[in-house]
Amino acid sequence: MVSAGFADRYLPDTVQQAVKIPVVGAFGVGKTTLVGSVSEIEPLRTEEVMTQASVGVDDLAGSSRKTTTTVAMDFGRITLSPRIVLYLFGTPGQRRFWDLWEGLLEGALGVLVVIDTRRLEDSFDVLEQLELRGVPFAVAVNQFPDSEFYGTTELREALDLLEDTPIVMCDARDRGSSADALITLVEHVLAREVVRTPEAAS
Amino acid sequence: MSGPERPGGEAGEAHSGTDPESGGAPLRPYVITRGRSRPSRNTVGVETLLVATTPATPLPLSAVREERALVRMCERLLSLVEAAAHLELPVSLVKVLASDLVDSGHLTARSGVPQAVLPDPQLLQEVLDGLRRLR
Numbered sequence: 001m002v003s004a005g006f007a008d009r010y011l012p013d014t015v016q017q018a019v020k021i022p023v024v025g026a027f028g029v030g031k032t033t034l035v036g037s038v039s040e041i042e043p044l045r046t047e048e049v050m051t052q053a054s055v056g057v058d059d060l061a062g063s064s065r066k067t068t069t070t071v072a073m074d075f076g077r078i079t080l081s082p083r084i085v086l087y088l089f090g091t092p093g094q095r096r097f098w099d100l101w102e103g104l105l106e107g108a109l110g111v112l113v114v115i116d117t118r119r120l121e122d123s124f125d126v127l128e129q130l131e132l133r134g135v136p137f138a139v140a141v142n143q144f145p146d147s148e149f150y151g152t153t154e155l156r157e158a159l160d161l162l163e164d165t166p167i168v169m170c171d172a173r174d175r176g177s178s179a180d181a182l183i184t185l186v187e188h189v190l191a192r193e194v195v196r197t198p199e200a201a202s
Numbered sequence: 203m204s205g206p207e208r209p210g211g212e213a214g215e216a217h218s219g220t221d222p223e224s225g226g227a228p229l230r231p232y233v234i235t236r237g238r239s240r241p242s243r244n245t246v247g248v249e250t251l252l253v254a255t256t257p258a259t260p261l262p263l264s265a266v267r268e269e270r271a272l273v274r275m276c277e278r279l280l281s282l283v284e285a286a287a288h289l290e291l292p293v294s295l296v297k298v299l300a301s302d303l304v305d306s307g308h309l310t311a312r313s314g315v316p317q318a319v320l321p322d323p324q325l326l327q328e329v330l331d332g333l334r335r336l337r
């Protein structure tokens with residue numbers, strides 16, 4: 001195996017724990033850009049074949065035409081410490097991709113929702129779905145040159161967010177800014193956890 | 203019909219890769235996994251860290267090309283989803299293969315076990331500290 005050339009693709013052997021944060025958002029809001037700006041590796045892509053007719057209805061295969069879509073998912077990686085590695089998954093928010101969320105939300109630390117204020121309504125479905133599933137999330141507002149500026153109070157109202165859901169302004173192209181959005185999310189999750197398990201907060 | 207490393211049956215089918223029957227993208231993963239779409243254990247997730255078990259035990263003759271490639275890819279520590287991306291295989295397929303290879307002892311899985319419960323505050327704090335170091 002020509003492993004020498006690929007040596008940097010591997011993780012240090014000290015890493016014991018992998019964690020993940022899906023970066024969810026509507027079409028074209030800047031998910032891939034955000035993942036790429038903080039990732040230590042060139043973002044990688046995987047393709048997943050999604051069958052619209054679900055597994056377990058094979059007996060209908062003859063009569064119903066199954067539609068298969070290929071979903072591309074990109075992801076990045078940050079080795080946070082010798083012990084911990086974080087994976088970020090750029091995850092499409094459209095309703096037809098929600099099946100794909102299952103394997104990503106399970107065990108996730110929380111979700112970062114990226115929104116574009118020029119098309120706020122595109123994000124309503126995603127936010128509602130995450131609230132329904134009880135997944136902790138923070139909202140990162142990706143600013144484009146022609147975006148109007150809205151204050152967080154205004155946005156919170158327009159998006160009908162829960163009181164404690166953090167909103168953070170962000171430039172997805174900027175590493176520090178994207179890192180800040182992730183920090184805001186993890187702080188939020190940590191605050192929730194400490195409230196939930198007070199004995200562990202010692 | 204005479205190649206010594208070309209056993210008959212499903213595994214051999216999947217081995218050929220040029221079989222016109224398995225040309226369709228959605229069908230091929232199904233063939234490789236011998237018809238299963240779910241892993242044998244629900245303890246492998248996209249972020250599960252994999253590494254080939256040492257000392258290595260040879261894979262059975264029936265192992266398909268994709269299983270061999272996965273074990274080789276994991277000669278050092280790598281997440282399942284990265285292995286899938288590098289091998290250009292669907293994640294769902296690699297989950298099934300990795301799960302089998304962990305069961306058979308060829309791969310060792312480390313952490314990243316998807317859990318219904320949220321991680322503990324100590325882990326979250328370590329993640330937070332790591333993110334702050336990025337600034």
Ligand SMILES: Nc1nc2c(ncn2[C@@H]2O[C@H](COP(=O)(O)OP(=O)(O)OP(=O)(O)O)[C@@H](O)[C@H]2O)c(=O)[nH]1
Binds near residue numbers: 026
């Ligand atoms: N000016 C500006 N442009 C951005 C920013 N973030 C992303 N873009 C651009 O917006 C476009 C879409 O960004 P992507 O990161 O591909 O968005 P995405 O959410 O991954 O898109 P899909 O995966 O197609 O849904 C690209 O052309 C980016 O270069 C930003 O913060 N500012």
Ligand SMILES: [Mg+2]
Binds near residue numbers: 032
């Ligand atoms: Mg994208």
